[in-house]
Amino acid sequence: MIKKIVLVVFSLLVFGCLAWGVDKTYTGTVSCSHCGAMHATPSADAAKCVEKCVSGGAGYVLVSGGKVYKLDAQAKFKGLGGKSVKVVGSLTGDTLKVSQVTVATGKS
Numbered sequence: 272m273i274k275k276i277v278l279v280v281f282s283l284l285v286f287g288c289l290a291w292g293v294d295k296t297y298t299g300t301v302s303c304s305h306c307g308a309m310h311a312t313p314s315a316d317a318a319k320c321v322e323k324c325v326s327g328g329a330g331y332v333l334v335s336g337g338k339v340y341k342l343d344a345q346a347k348f349k350g351l352g353g354k355s356v357k358v359v360g361s362l363t364g365d366t367l368k369v370s371q372v373t374v375a376t377g378k379s
Contacts, residue, residue: 297358299335301351318353344369
């Protein structure tokens with residue numbers, strides 16, 4: 272009986288840990304590390320500001336659900352500053368490991 276309980280608990284832990292590494296979809300606005308959540312809403316003014324900051328050395332970030340996430344694949348976001356996007360990736364700490372990014376068609 273104890274072996275069965277230990278096996279069940281072990282299985283739950285293993286499958287629970289595997290779920291952490293699964294890619295998820297995050298929808299939000301591309302901002303920069305300098306401005307952060309100031310550009311939580313997509314706009315032409317935000318796009319100008321973000322691209323200017325990035326050309327000055329800031330990095331792209333994603334503002335989603337009131338949180339600011341660092342992005343590991345900076346090149347994938349070139350030209351998307353101030354726009355609403357859908358990002359597929361896995362979260363480690365506050366950094367998204369990005370596998371795919373597309374421009375969102377609806378509200379962020």
